[in-house]
Amino acid sequence: MPGDGDSALAVKVEDLEKRYGEIRAVDGVSFEVAQGETFGFLGPNGAGKSTTISMLCTLARPTGGRAVVAGFDVVKRRAEVRRRIGLVFQDTTLDDYLTASENLLFHAELYGVQRTGLDRRLQQVMEMVGLWDRRGGLVRTFSGGMKRRLEIARGLMHSPRVLFLDEPTVGLDPQTRSHIWNYINQLRRQEDITIFLTTHYMDEAEHCDRIAIIDGGRIVVIDTPEALKARIGKDRVEVRTDDDEAAMRGLLREFGLEATLSEGAVTFHVAGGEEFVPRLFAELRVPIRSVRVSRPTLDDVFMAHTGRTIRDAEASSAERNAASPWMRAARRR
């Protein structure tokens, strides 16, 4: 069947936009994802990640722009797109009263997977997520991590070209999160598949080939995690002082450095951070309690491009959401 776009691209998005009344949840984003790539959307909650993924999965209709997924337009060829993508949502969509393998087989039925080779595929995807031994167990008896693994396996049952993972590890403990990532990385090695994921965890974004940082419905920057960090070229310095206000004024006056107050520490970026520390003590006339210098992380990348840390962004968006019950409702859909 002929597709509508460049077949070497798994995802192609042009000026995609989604408005809910006055709110621009996604405000004109454009990007491309190559076949076989692992691409991450990194941003705080409410930045427009889930809305974008919903549009790419044909679950929400864009109010502007265009998106082609697995070679088909997400508005005009919905069924063709759906056949070629796998979806793992934030909230579980398994049937608790069915066994693990029943959930997967029912999925295969819904997606019209031919029966030849079905049993082998079932075993393959379940072994990939380490659940083959539990195939006969009722999903009701599974832990949160097992359910998420099972959903990933289910998303793969029909051998999709693109697997969408919307916050694949949200709500799981750190150990389970790293387990899930082991499985995802193994999956990347074993299958020729494009993975599109959203996350608000910095460490998870490190797993991606490329990431797009999204904030306020817009893409701020797209590149490989290494390039993004290298581009900053400066170290991150966090200083705890007796008088943060005076310290920030001093940094600007003496060194011309713009600092921000983040999580109780005066934070700024400077080239050669470790060599800078002695000067800091000599010239900043504010009592310093502690200094921490670190190589740039994705957190710093986020901060460099948006002027705040992702946790601060989360906190302010949580306040906004609390103030407006409609935001929650809109997100759930």
Add this chain to the structure above:
Amino acid sequence: MTTTAAHDVAAVRLAGGAARDELRAVRMVWRRELIRFGRNRLRILTSLAQPVLFLFVLGTGLSTIVRGGPVTSGSNFRTFIFPGIVAMTVLFSAIFSAVSIVWDREFGFLREMLVAPIRRSSLVLGKCAGGATVATLQALIILVLSPLVGIPFSAPLLIILVGEMVLMAVALTALGMVLAARMQQVESFQVVMQFVVLPMFFLSGALFPLTGLPRWLTVLTRLDPLSYAVDPMRRAVFAHTTSAAHFASISPGLSWFGWRLPVGVELGVVVLIGAVALGIAIVQFNRPD
């Protein structure tokens, strides 16, 4: 990029999106209903408790006051309400199955079905078939009790009753789907029970003959879809008892403005209501979210 030569990916092929795929989807949704029903022993048990209470406790208790009336013995009163109780079993089970789609919505599985590359109408049809099958199975269990209320087993009667039960079950499940389509929360189930299911049951003539009633009640009973399902079953049961003529005299059945409805017309009404409800349900579930 991390793509190596795709190792040993078990190849699966997707079929072409034809009618066969839709049928498979319908069958899957149907099978899921049956599996869930079969695993929920408690639901089977609770759903049987109610008809048994109605039939033997209410039936026996009330027969002491109706004895002076046209129904001359307790056994006869239980015989009279038996088709109504079977209909009640179908009604409750069908509506419950249909409304369970609200649970599917709450716990996410509905989303898994809605994002699949299949028509929404296939989901509605599968759910309807599943709910109707479960409802018929439950009513079949009640049917086994018929000798205890003075209705001898007979193959022709059984075939007629099962056929009528299937029709009724499909129509009621479809009706339930229409109600469920707009329901967002599990709590609404109580509302449906109080304002739809119970009125339908009481107005259907399941417990009393639909003749000689005050005008307002007569009108309401004729508007109740369930009336058109209970009457054919009652006729079939009466025809197979020893005192058929006696029953016919106390419960001459449904009429429109004095016209005694033939069974064919009654069943036609049931089929029509079912078809219309199914159509509405499909339209409702086809709406983009």
